[in-house]
Amino acid sequence: MEQKKSVLNIFLLTIIFLFMINIVSSLGLGPAKKEYNFEPGLSEIITYKVFGVSSTKNLAISVKGDLAQYVKFDKDKLIGPGEFAVILELPDKIDTPGKNKIYISVSEEFDEELAGTFIGTAVKVNAVIYINVPYPGKYLDVDLASHNANIGEPVKFDLDLISKGVEDVTAYPKITVISDNRILETLVFKEREILSQENIKLRKFLLTENYNPGTYTANAIVLYGGDKPATSETEFKIGELIVDIINYSKKVVIDDKTQAFSIEIESGWNSNIDDADAKVVFLDSFGKVVTEFKTTSTDLIPWQKKSVLGYFDSSNFTEGFYDANITISYSGEEQRKTSSEIVMVEFIKKPFNIMLLVYVLVGLIFLIAIIFLIWKFVLKKRK
Amino acid sequence: MKNTNILMIVAIVAVAFALFNLVITINKVGDIKTITGYAELQDTGVADVNIESNLVIVFTIDTLDWGAxxxxxxxxxxxxxxxxxxMLQGVNWLTVSDGLLLENQGNVDADLYFESTVDAHDFICEGQIASECTLAGGTADAEFQWQFSENITGSCPTKVHEVNDWSSWVDVCADGDATCDESPASAGEGRSICSDFxxxxxxxxxxxxxxxxxxxxxADTGDKQATITASAYAV
Incomplete structure (x- = not known):
């Protein structure tokens, strides 16, 4: 008997032992991205590192994509982590202008000898090499990026210009700031010579002292001698230290239990806001305070929406609409601010619980059935 | 040797193996960190740090086994x-409550494709003709399906096939099935699932x-195996 128990224990321990085996599998490859401008006969050697994989794992190395025929490897297999070299030798001419992609693939090989019933996994990672082949004539790509700011702080615009044509261009960049389909301001850059395949990055700042808080559009327009100007659009926000109420519990059930009241708030500030909470005061039709309570407090990151919750006793209310004066308090820029809004909340009777009725009816039927059976039993006994 | 001694030895070996496993895991994490760039302090001079991009895809749960x-x-x-x-209408199979879990631990987003080595028939009814492996009296054959979800909300802002593969059980895309292959390069790597993991x-x-x-x-008895391959392209 003791022998059997021990065998069982060993079996259980073996199972625990098996479950302790590390089941994490992974495959990493770097660099994940490389980018080259096409040059006739361009030759490059790129060293790739394979990592984060078991030291016994068989890995296959391969290439695919638009220009795969111009790629060679120093090896096509690896066992576990290691390095391999990719030899890129481009021809004198490529007929596909634009961004050509070459994928360098490393994949786990399946272990055909494993037996058993299971669903396993394998990972294949593909690093990309971009080869930018110039377009005929003049071709300019533009990308505009902006950042949000608080009122009074400058808004930074980053303008990225890439000449992707075989011809050099002269660019005349400008950025227009737009609100409600109206151009508010135009920022003009100096005229720039951009060589074929050259990439230049420009920066301008917008002063916001005279702007109102809100969301604006910035549109980069660059004349460069092409068929039409190159353009790029972005949105940015100018913030003020304010927390707005964007939603709240519009209906509350009259009940003996404590009721929750939720208020969704949104930060209009481009910095963190601390300790935002709300005080809610319910008023009757004569403006007399029925009840008041405070909600939970929360911190807000820039432009974040969040909900705060408060609890109150609704048993003093009757059916109908009540005014609620919601005052939001919050801290930012070393000051405590408040903003108030009066909203309307409807108090409703607790909805009739149909399930309760069903339970009562079923209970009654059951009771009647028992009484009937007892009555029959008593009658039978008397006879 | 007493049985209790045997048990003690097995327990010690188990603990030792667990410790060894922990060391291996820490070592693996260390490997990944060395690639992400690390600036050493210098007395003078210009700091020029170029953080290289890397693509690291990890199945943190990589095996499913319902047992026999x-x-x-x-x-x-x-x-x-x-x-x-x-686990419905079966006997002795284990209940499995965790799906396969994939993490992007690299510093670039990835375009993801998934494929299975086998379809439902080849996985469950391998070697059988269709009439030998059906739900008797029914019309359906064996099924092998998948469904994707974000384990952390926001992990895939641009879901591909959102109304199918992300919302319901859908037949896996099997190796060699050109009808479901959507990989960007010529080699078949299965169905496109997420374009910005x-x-x-x-x-x-x-x-x-x-x-x-x-x-x-x-269905015939015996071992049944399938491998799900996740192919990730740096974007």
């Missing part, structure tokens, strides 16, 4: 197993893959 079991015949004609805790810097970088099997009672 069978359809509860003659009461039922088939059994249903999935990784959301379902977020990198580790976002903190929202986990996708879950659940699997579902319908096993007919007349």
């Amino acid at each position: 079991g069978h359809v509860d015949t003659p009461i039922y004609k088939y059994a249903v197993l999935d990784t959301t805790g379902t 977020q990198n580790i810097g976002t903190g929202t970088n986990e996708i879950r893959l659940d699997l579902r099997l319908v096993i007919p009672s007349d």
Whole structure:
């Protein structure tokens, strides 16, 4: 008997032992991205590192994509982590202008000898090499990026210009700031010579002292001698230290239990806001305070929406609409601010619980059935 | 040797193995960190740090195993197993509540494709002709399906096939099935699932893959294996 128990224990321990085996599998490859401008006969050697994989794992190395025929490897297999070299030798001419992609693939090989019933996994990672082949004539790509700011702080615009044509261009960049389909301001850059395949990055700042808080559009327009100007659009926000109420519990059930009241708030500030909470005061039709309570407090990151919750006793209310004066308090820029809004909340009777009725009816039927059976039993006994 | 001594030895070996496993895990994490760039302090001079991009894809749950079991015949004609805790009409199979879990631990986003080595028939009814492996009296053959979800909300802002593969059980895309192959390069790598699998810097970088099997009672016994391959392209 003791022998059997021990065998069982060993079996259980073996199972625990098996479950302790590390089941994490992974495959990493770097660099994940490389980018080259096409040059006739361009030759490059790129060293790739394979990592984060078991030291016994068989890995296959391969290439695919638009220009795969111009790629060679120093090896096509690896066992576990290691390095391999990719030899890129481009021809004198490529007929596909634009961004050509070459994928360098490393994949786990399946272990055909494993037996058993299971669903396993394998990972294949593909690093990309971009080869930018110039377009005929003049071709300019533009990308505009902006950042949000608080009122009074400058808004930074980053303008990225890439000449992707075989011809050099002269660019005349400008950025227009737009609100409600109206151009508010135009920022003009100096005229720039951009060589074929050259990439230049420009920066301008917008002063916001005279702007109102809100969301604006910035549109980069660059004349460069092409068929039409190159353009790029972005949105940015100018913030003020304010927390707005964007939603709240519009209906509350009259009940003996404590009721929750939720208020969704949104930060209009481009910095963190601390300790935002709300005080809610319910008023009757004569403006007399029925009840008041405070909600939970929360911190807000820039432009974040969040909900705060408060609890109150609704048993003093009757059916109908009540005014609620919601005052939001919050801290930012070393000051405590408040903003108030009066909203309307409807108090409703607790909805009739149909399930309760069903339970009562079923209970009654059951009771009647028992009484009937007892009555029959008593009658039978008397006879 | 007493039985208690045997037990003690096994326990010590188990603990030692667990410690060894921990060391290996820490070592693996160390490997990944060395690639992400690390600036040493210098007395003077210009700091010029170039953080190289890397693509690191990890299956943190990479194996599913329901163990050995069978359809509860003659009461039922088939059994249903999935990784959301379902084990219906079967006997002895384990309940599995965790799907495969994929993480992007690199510093670039990835375009993701998934493929299985086998379809439902080749997985469950391998070597059988269609009429030998059906739900007796029914019309459906064996089923091998998947369904994707974000394990952390925001891990895949641009879902591909959102109304199918992300919302319901869909037949897996099997190797060699050109009708479901959507990979960007010429080699077939299966169905496109997520075009911007977020990198580790976002903190929202986990996708879950659940699997579902319908096993007919007349499926041949024996080992059944399938491998799901995740192909990630740096974007």
